[in-house]
Amino acid sequence: MTPFQVEIQVIMALVAAACALPGVFLVLRRMALMSDAISHSVLFGIVIAFFIVREASSPLLILGAAASGVLTVWLVETLLRTGRVKEDAAMGLVFPLLFSIGVILIALYAENVHLDIDTVLLGEVALAPLNRFTLLGINLPLGVWMMSGILFINLALLLLFYKELKLSTFDTELAAALGFSPALLHYALMTVVSVTTVGAFDHVGPVLVVALMIAPPAAAYLLTETLWKMLALSVAIGVVAAISGYWLANTLDTNIAGAAATMTGVFFLLALLFAPQRGLLAKALQRRRRRQRFAVEMLLVHLHSHEGTAGEATENCLAHLTGELKWQPAFAQAAVKWAQQQGLIAEQTQPLALTDSGRTAAQQVLNR
Amino acid sequence: MNLLEFISLVFSDYTVRTVTMGAAVLGLVSGVLSTYAVLRKQSLLGDAMSHAAMPGVVLAFMLTGAKEPLPLLIGAGLAGWLGALLVMLVVTQTRIKADSALGIVLAVFFGFGLVLLTSLQSSGSAQQAGLNKFLFGQAAALVLDEVLLMAGLGGGALLLVALLWKEFKLLSFDPDYAATLGFPVRRLDIMLTTLIVVAIVIGLQTVGVVLMSAMLVAPAAAARQWTDKLGRMVLLSGAFGALAGIGGIFVSYDVENLPTGPAIVLCASALVAVSLLFAPNRGLVAGWWRARRSRQRLRAAAVLEALYVMGEHHGDALHPHTLRSLQTALPGKDVQRALGQLQGEGYVFHNADGQWGLTQAGAETVETLLRETARE
Numbered sequence: 001m002t003p004f005q006v007e008i009q010v011i012m013a014l015v016a017a018a019c020a021l022p023g024v025f026l027v028l029r030r031m032a033l034m035s036d037a038i039s040h041s042v043l044f045g046i047v048i049a050f051f052i053v054r055e056a057s058s059p060l061l062i063l064g065a066a067a068s069g070v071l072t073v074w075l076v077e078t079l080l081r082t083g084r085v086k087e088d089a090a091m092g093l094v095f096p097l098l099f100s101i102g103v104i105l106i107a108l109y110a111e112n113v114h115l116d117i118d119t120v121l122l123g124e125v126a127l128a129p130l131n132r133f134t135l136l137g138i139n140l141p142l143g144v145w146m147m148s149g150i151l152f153i154n155l156a157l158l159l160l161f162y163k164e165l166k167l168s169t170f171d172t173e174l175a176a177a178l179g180f181s182p183a184l185l186h187y188a189l190m191t192v193v194s195v196t197t198v199g200a201f202d203h204v205g206p207v208l209v210v211a212l213m214i215a216p217p218a219a220a221y222l223l224t225e226t227l228w229k230m231l232a233l234s235v236a237i238g239v240v241a242a243i244s245g246y247w248l249a250n251t252l253d254t255n256i257a258g259a260a261a262t263m264t265g266v267f268f269l270l271a272l273l274f275a276p277q278r279g280l281l282a283k284a285l286q287r288r289r290r291r292q293r294f295a296v297e298m299l300l301v302h303l304h305s306h307e308g309t310a311g312e313a314t315e316n317c318l319a320h321l322t323g324e325l326k327w328q329p330a331f332a333q334a335a336v337k338w339a340q341q342q343g344l345i346a347e348q349t350q351p352l353a354l355t356d357s358g359r360t361a362a363q364q365v366l367n368r
Numbered sequence: 369m370n371l372l373e374f375i376s377l378v379f380s381d382y383t384v385r386t387v388t389m390g391a392a393v394l395g396l397v398s399g400v401l402s403t404y405a406v407l408r409k410q411s412l413l414g415d416a417m418s419h420a421a422m423p424g425v426v427l428a429f430m431l432t433g434a435k436e437p438l439p440l441l442i443g444a445g446l447a448g449w450l451g452a453l454l455v456m457l458v459v460t461q462t463r464i465k466a467d468s469a470l471g472i473v474l475a476v477f478f479g480f481g482l483v484l485l486t487s488l489q490s491s492g493s494a495q496q497a498g499l500n501k502f503l504f505g506q507a508a509a510l511v512l513d514e515v516l517l518m519a520g521l522g523g524g525a526l527l528l529v530a531l532l533w534k535e536f537k538l539l540s541f542d543p544d545y546a547a548t549l550g551f552p553v554r555r556l557d558i559m560l561t562t563l564i565v566v567a568i569v570i571g572l573q574t575v576g577v578v579l580m581s582a583m584l585v586a587p588a589a590a591a592r593q594w595t596d597k598l599g600r601m602v603l604l605s606g607a608f609g610a611l612a613g614i615g616g617i618f619v620s621y622d623v624e625n626l627p628t629g630p631a632i633v634l635c636a637s638a639l640v641a642v643s644l645l646f647a648p649n650r651g652l653v654a655g656w657w658r659a660r661r662s663r664q665r666l667r668a669a670a671v672l673e674a675l676y677v678m679g680e681h682h683g684d685a686l687h688p689h690t691l692r693s694l695q696t697a698l699p700g701k702d703v704q705r706a707l708g709q710l711q712g713e714g715y716v717f718h719n720a721d722g723q724w725g726l727t728q729a730g731a732e733t734v735e736t737l738l739r740e741t742a743r744e
Contacts, residue, residue: 027464032471033412040578082652084644089589092411096582097637100630107625207419207578208482211475218468248483255486261479268472278462 007141009246012260014147015200016212016238021154022193023213024234027221028169034073034190035213037095039197039206041072043102046201051105062198069194070187072098099206143203150199154192158231165189166227204257211261212238219264219271222278237267295335297365298325300344303354304362316351374618384621387507390515391613391632394574397522398567399587399609400529403602404560406588407540412467413452413561414584416474418568418577420451422481425572426488437514441521441569448565451477478577505576505629507617518570525566528559529602536560537598574613575629583609586636593647612636664709669737671706672715674698675726676734685734688717688725 026032042065049064072094079090131142158165168175168185176182193213200209220233245260252259273280302325306315314320321332336352339345344358354362377384405411424447425440432439451473458469529536538546539556547553564584571580591605616632623631645652674697679687694703707724710716715730726734 027468030465030467032467036471036474084593084650085589086409088409088411089406089585092415092581092585093589093637093640096579096633100579100633103630104626107627207475207478210471211479214468214471215476218464218472221464222462252487254483258479258482258486261476262483265472265476272458280461
């Protein structure tokens with residue numbers, strides 16, 4: 001690995017970690033699409049700020065972009081307050097407009113502006129190490145400085161306001177009753193999202209910021225019940241996705257940010273399928289087990305109620321189950337097999353006969 | 369270029385006509401379907417599906433190696449549809465909410481599309497395929513065959529909307545009731561989603577994947593302000609969509625280098641702004657006006673009543689009073705302005721001493737008002 005490659009991976013990992021932290025709260029507060037809206041509007045802010053300061057690397061650009069993120073939130077809420085449109089439509093009206101204005105300005109003044117649509121849309125982390133900055137005698141890519149700064153801020157705010165964030169996320173009313181202003185926290189969170197998006201924007205573009213903010217927390221949400229574990233897992237998944245995305249892009253000679261987004265999708269899919277309790281596979285297994293248990297209990301109770309009666313020979317035979325319990329023949333056979341495996345029905349007898357433990361189990365079901 | 373020149377170009381110039389027709393078809397179809405998306409609060413589903421269409425376009429190109437529009441559109445449609453199904457799967461099967469599911473599908477599919485597109489670009493064939501135009505749309509590159517294809521697809525979608533009118537209406541306003549009546553709600557839901565995918569596919573070449581979402585929100589949000597009837601809203605929304613499409617083409621012809629997609633979005637947003645402000649009933653201006661009028665009426669009624677009550681203390685309802693004493697009786701109200709208006713309407717008089725009193729008509733009005741209040 002060349003130092004160049006290491007630096008790109010470090011930047012990608014920092015972007016992923018910085019995005020995952022506010023992302024957790026976006027997912028929990030059901031505002032995931034705010035990141036989509038903000039990330040598109042940031043383009044507008046960058047372009048406008050550029051026209052004012054006329055310098056592509058000015059820190060004012062970052063301020064302008066972050067301000068446009070907050071502007072988006074404010075515009076969406078103002079539209080909502082008119083009561084004329086619903087929340088989803090308000091969002092869908094605001095950010096395409098701001099994004100369109102940004103694209104149009106770039107297209108019209110493309111000759112004078114050092115911004116072009118492709119880079120803006122895709123981000124170019126591959127070139128990030130070329131832009132360097134020396135601080136305290138340490139020479140590192142500007143992206144590393146910037147993203148570690150943003151990550152540091154996000155972490156510091158998270159640690160400082162952990163309790164407040166947790167409470168207002170899970171119980172808004174209680175938080176408000178205790179005197180934490182929901183509006184203040186909301187705007188603070190949105191400012192953090194905006195600043196993080198601006199930092200990430202240069203490297204991965206507006207659409208893929210959304211992948212890094214939402215997919216790792218959503219995957220983590222399927223894996224744990226505890227907030228701090230969800231935060232830690234999100235960061236871990238994001239970082240692993242970013243680095244594996246880098247190597248995927250390296251192998252296929254393609255866009256790094258796109259590959260990282262693809263990897264976040266892959267990890268989300270893995271969590272969706274294989275999460276221990278909430279994954280699709282685990283749920284299918286649970287359903288199957290529940291069905292088996294229910295079938296066995298039905299069978300036991302049926303056998304038990306006819307045991308020792310005159311009709312036992314006809315009632316308690318395999319063929320009769322399909323009629324009485326409305327089971328398919330194959331299912332009836334399987335149910336008998338499950339019960340036999342658990343030692344609740346005697347092996348190979350006709351009519352079917354309960355074992356002692358089978359009789360006890362049937363009694364338990366009836367007494368329930 | 370002014371509007372008249374543009375209109376004459378539409379009739380005389382093949383390219384302008386083709387492109388304008390394409391944009392109008394796109395606007396009409398997405399406008400009609402956006403009605404249902406907005407009413408069902410699923411505006412952002414279109415956003416997710418149009419981004420999700422991206423890898424479908426590139427994959428279709430890689431598989432067929434051709435830039436024939438049909439395979440690319442089919443690829444886009446399949447990918448968008450897959451994205452929508454994934455959203456439904458995640459939302460129904462896990463505790464992850466719709467917003468996160470939409471965000472993931474949107475960003476991950478798009479990222480995957482970029483991966484494919486970039487690897488095509490590094491082999492140099494993407495430019496040739498003209499795939500870049502799918503990002504922001506490039507209406508100028510439309511040819512007649514593509515427009516006819518769009519019109520065919522869109523016509524089919526509109527026909528289905530007409531055939532399933534009652535079902536979609538019920539689904540949009542009361543899906544639970546629809547389910548109890550025995551309508552196949554889930555299948556209708558998928559059908560409507562599929563139609564939205566069709567609209568997206570139609571829009572890809574003109575508006576591009578990034579901004580297609582706006583076309584599935586803005587026309588309906590604008591139309592909603594003008595009417596409370598579904599039928600009128602659908603027609604208006606289709607008309608607004610077509611208008612935004614044509615307007616966008618006009619603007620982007622007028623200004624060099626202006627990409628069509630953003631221009632169309634700008635026009636659609638302008639329609640929304642005008643509708644929000646100036647629609648007769650729901651419009652904000654109309655709302656402000658109504659609020660102002662009712663404030664005035666309340667103030668006038670309060671002044672009349674105060675004059676009446678104060679007059680009764682003198683044993684004569686028509687007894688005049690000074691402005692100062694009225695202002696003391698009604699603190700915080702612009703009494704003078706109300707008196708001016710009431711005088712104009714003949715309910716109060718202003719005597720030579722500068723005092724104000726009720727006229728006979730004014731006293732009768734107060735008595736009616738008091739009777740009404742008493743009855744309530």
